Amino acid sequence: MKDFEYQCQTKLIFGKNTEEKVGEETAKHSKRILLHYGKNSIKESGLYDKVIKSLKKNNIYFVELSGVVPNPRVELVREGIELCRKEKLDFILAVGGGSVIDSAKAIAAGINYSGDVWDFFIGKAVCEKAIPIGTVLTIPAAGSETSKGTVITNGGKKLSFSTNILRPVFSILNPELTYTLPNYQTACGVTDMFAHVVERYFTNTPHVDLTDKLCEATFRSIMLNAPLVIKNPKDYDLRAEIMWNGTIAHNGILGVGREEDWASHRMEHELSAAYDIAHGAGLAIMIPAWMKFVSKKNPSKFVQFARNVLDIKTSSEEEAINEAINKVENFFKEIGMPTRLSDIKVNETEITKLAKACAANQNQIGGYVTLKEKEILEIYRLAL
Amino acid sequence: MKDFEYQCQTKLIFGKNTEEKVGEETAKHSKRILLHYGKNSIKESGLYDKVIKSLKKNNIYFVELSGVVPNPRVELVREGIELCRKEKLDFILAVGGGSVIDSAKAIAAGINYSGDVWDFFIGKAVCEKAIPIGTVLTIPAAGSETSKGTVITNGGKKLSFSTNILRPVFSILNPELTYTLPNYQTACGVTDMFAHVVERYFTNTPHVDLTDKLCEATFRSIMLNAPLVIKNPKDYDLRAEIMWNGTIAHNGILGVGREEDWASHRMEHELSAAYDIAHGAGLAIMIPAWMKFVSKKNPSKFVQFARNVLDIKTSSEEEAINEAINKVENFFKEIGMPTRLSDIKVNETEITKLAKACAANQNQIGGYVTLKEKEILEIYRLAL
Numbered sequence: 001m002k003d004f005e006y007q008c009q010t011k012l013i014f015g016k017n018t019e020e021k022v023g024e025e026t027a028k029h030s031k032r033i034l035l036h037y038g039k040n041s042i043k044e045s046g047l048y049d050k051v052i053k054s055l056k057k058n059n060i061y062f063v064e065l066s067g068v069v070p071n072p073r074v075e076l077v078r079e080g081i082e083l084c085r086k087e088k089l090d091f092i093l094a095v096g097g098g099s100v101i102d103s104a105k106a107i108a109a110g111i112n113y114s115g116d117v118w119d120f121f122i123g124k125a126v127c128e129k130a131i132p133i134g135t136v137l138t139i140p141a142a143g144s145e146t147s148k149g150t151v152i153t154n155g156g157k158k159l160s161f162s163t164n165i166l167r168p169v170f171s172i173l174n175p176e177l178t179y180t181l182p183n184y185q186t187a188c189g190v191t192d193m194f195a196h197v198v199e200r201y202f203t204n205t206p207h208v209d210l211t212d213k214l215c216e217a218t219f220r221s222i223m224l225n226a227p228l229v230i231k232n233p234k235d236y237d238l239r240a241e242i243m244w245n246g247t248i249a250h251n252g253i254l255g256v257g258r259e260e261d262w263a264s265h266r267m268e269h270e271l272s273a274a275y276d277i278a279h280g281a282g283l284a285i286m287i288p289a290w291m292k293f294v295s296k297k298n299p300s301k302f303v304q305f306a307r308n309v310l311d312i313k314t315s316s317e318e319e320a321i322n323e324a325i326n327k328v329e330n331f332f333k334e335i336g337m338p339t340r341l342s343d344i345k346v347n348e349t350e351i352t353k354l355a356k357a358c359a360a361n362q363n364q365i366g367g368y369v370t371l372k373e374k375e376i377l378e379i380y381r382l383a384l
Numbered sequence: 385m386k387d388f389e390y391q392c393q394t395k396l397i398f399g400k401n402t403e404e405k406v407g408e409e410t411a412k413h414s415k416r417i418l419l420h421y422g423k424n425s426i427k428e429s430g431l432y433d434k435v436i437k438s439l440k441k442n443n444i445y446f447v448e449l450s451g452v453v454p455n456p457r458v459e460l461v462r463e464g465i466e467l468c469r470k471e472k473l474d475f476i477l478a479v480g481g482g483s484v485i486d487s488a489k490a491i492a493a494g495i496n497y498s499g500d501v502w503d504f505f506i507g508k509a510v511c512e513k514a515i516p517i518g519t520v521l522t523i524p525a526a527g528s529e530t531s532k533g534t535v536i537t538n539g540g541k542k543l544s545f546s547t548n549i550l551r552p553v554f555s556i557l558n559p560e561l562t563y564t565l566p567n568y569q570t571a572c573g574v575t576d577m578f579a580h581v582v583e584r585y586f587t588n589t590p591h592v593d594l595t596d597k598l599c600e601a602t603f604r605s606i607m608l609n610a611p612l613v614i615k616n617p618k619d620y621d622l623r624a625e626i627m628w629n630g631t632i633a634h635n636g637i638l639g640v641g642r643e644e645d646w647a648s649h650r651m652e653h654e655l656s657a658a659y660d661i662a663h664g665a666g667l668a669i670m671i672p673a674w675m676k677f678v679s680k681k682n683p684s685k686f687v688q689f690a691r692n693v694l695d696i697k698t699s700s701e702e703e704a705i706n707e708a709i710n711k712v713e714n715f716f717k718e719i720g721m722p723t724r725l726s727d728i729k730v731n732e733t734e735i736t737k738l739a740k741a742c743a744a745n746q747n748q749i750g751g752y753v754t755l756k757e758k759e760i761l762e763i764y765r766l767a768l
Contacts, residue, residue, distance in 0.1 A: 005395065005398070006398070011389065012389065014641065015386070016387060207622075209625050210628050213601035217598050220597055221593050221597050237591030244595075248598070253637070
């Protein structure tokens with residue numbers, strides 16, 4: 001096990017009608033806030049009205065900034081920073097999914113920085129101060145409700161940075177708010193949380209027994225509950241399982257004491273930056289391809305995955321691995337995800353550009369198996 | 385799943401030589417502290433000198449209060465409260481195991497309260513303010529390094545209370561500090577962490593799939609690593625697994641969204657209050673007896689436990705349960721724990737008193753199966 005520091009200070013308020021507590025929780029931190037959200041969905045669902053009512057009841061002055069899109073843009077982040085400065089707002093309430101929360105985190109980070117917020121993403125500056133944010137989560141997926149990271153898109157670049165001070169001070173998680181998510185979006189979220197476990201589980205760090213077992217538990221719970229929730233989208237307990245899996249998958253506890261990988265995420269970010277597809281859909285394409293490639297170079301953890309997560313008994317390790325990867329691909333198909341680049345109309349001529357761009361951002365990616373441009377291209381090819 | 389709130393704000397600093405950071409971490413919170421510890425073991429091991437050096441290097445004024453014993457006493461807590469008030473100390477650094485940390489928490493809670501600190505334990509007052517505490521953990525067991533609870537003994541009474549503000553602001557966990565723990569003490573700690581999962585896992589709350597699986601992962605990791613660490617007490621990675629299991633077992637994450645039980649702990653508290661035995665040893669006696677009794681009344685979760693934790697395939701559910709309970713009892717024996725009251729010289733004439741005392745503190749205990757004096761007595765009898 002590697003040495004580590006871990007602190008996840010986010011207060012979680014989980015359950016029915018918990019969004020009604022948002023004003024009370026926010027008031028513990030601020031009376032002048034930015035209310036940040038996406039487009040119309042929170043208005044159509046009635047969530048917007050409930051949030052406003054709770055804020056007003058607690059005498060909180062709020063300024064609205066809506067318009068966050070999937071793969072949230074740096075332009076809106078800059079607008080949010082200016083707005084907070086002008087209005088002297090010192091707290092951001094993000095109501096939405098991972099994109100809204102990531103956008104809120106980036107705004108929170110940029111307010112006390114004199115340069116351009118993008119500097120944090122390109123490593124030109126280190127974020128040392130951020131105003132606090134709170135969240136009301138509507139899409140279980142990105143885990144941004146407790147994570148320390150934010151992912152923002154700037155033109156064709158989709159980059160991330162993370163620091164513990166970006167973790168929300170509170171997050172409100174009501175599974176009922178996810179009843180109306182279309183199945184496709186639910187499945188994208190499920191794929192994202194599955195990927196967050198993949199990126200941590202596949203490691204070369206030895207002696208991480210408990211954390212391995214916690215990862216395996218989370219994989220199993222996601223794979224059990226996701227197909228059920230697609231069939232029963234208004235089942236409270238299934239929605240609750242998925243929501244809680246999304247948080248556990250990415251609050252960092254599954255990654256302590258070990259090297260993480262993140263190659264699938266990096267390769268996916270090129271996809272969603274170039275084609276503006278949903279992050280989860282891109283991951284459902286990249287993960288099986290990544291697994292096919294790296295399991296050949298470094299099979300050991302895949303054998304463990306086959307045995308402990310998927311109960312594959314086949315004595316041949318190679319067969320067990322192939323069966324495991326097929327099961328993962330079939331799981332994504334079962335919940336309605338694309339699993340090939342051809343499903344999203346990306347063809348062979350384009351993957352060279354993707355591989356080049358992916359290798360350009362960082363010279364090499366991955367940890368379980370490190371990948372340079374040549375290997376990245378091979379993985380994109382396996383995904384065709 | 386039940387609604388819940390969860391926040392564990394403790395910063396964990398885990399790994400080799402991490403005790404050298406204690407001064408730096410403490411200085412973020414205070415420059416006038418109480419240094420609280422047990423008897424001579426931290427001096428013999430050299431830990432005391434390292435802590436002092438780090439505190440001095442960071443210009444921290446400290447007053448020492450040593451003498452914490454297993455089953456920590458309220459008298460020393462009161463002394464600590466007076467000392468902190470007199471010396472205007474506003475932070476407590478606990479260096480030791482669960483007893484030292486629990487004692488520190490009780491002192492921290494009592495300082496800003498005008499009445500007697502025992503009021504919090506008997507429910508006469510609610511603790512709303514506490515000064516912060518930090519810890520350097522030397523015994524993985526009680527989980528007090530991140531938990532919100534404290535257990536204190538007052539005469540023949542051993543009671544607890546908990547509130548989120550008692551969670552340490554930081555905890556330093558260096559597995560190397562546990563190399564010199566005698567096997568018996570290691571095993572007591574292991575039993576305590578195993579018990580912390582038992583108290584959460586055995587619940588009637590339906591639809592807690594992920595949390596069940598996380599509990600099962602923790603059970604499996606404890607049962608795998610504990611016998612190994614007894615044989616290899618200076619293996620860093622095994623010590624690290626045990627230490628991390630102790631934290632995960634009791635930071636609260638395994639108990640979210642579900643009713644907890646705590647009957648075994650309550651019954652054990654009577655034992656250790658009356659006979660001053662180690663808490664872990666008492667639990668190794670009470671848990672198998674509790675399992676034998678409640679599994680007859682409410683078998684369902686025991687079948688799941690047998691299948692998922694112990695891989696018992698027997699088709700008969702009754703046989704599977706019996707085999708599972710035998711395996712748990714044998715696990716405790718294997719690591720060197722007593723598993724019967726006769727092992728600690730408690731005989732039949734004494735259990736009536738124990739049952740009466742246990743039922744007197746709270747009229748009924750438990751959640752998976754609720755127990756009154758009559759049932760409690762039956763369980764003590766099964767433990768003879």
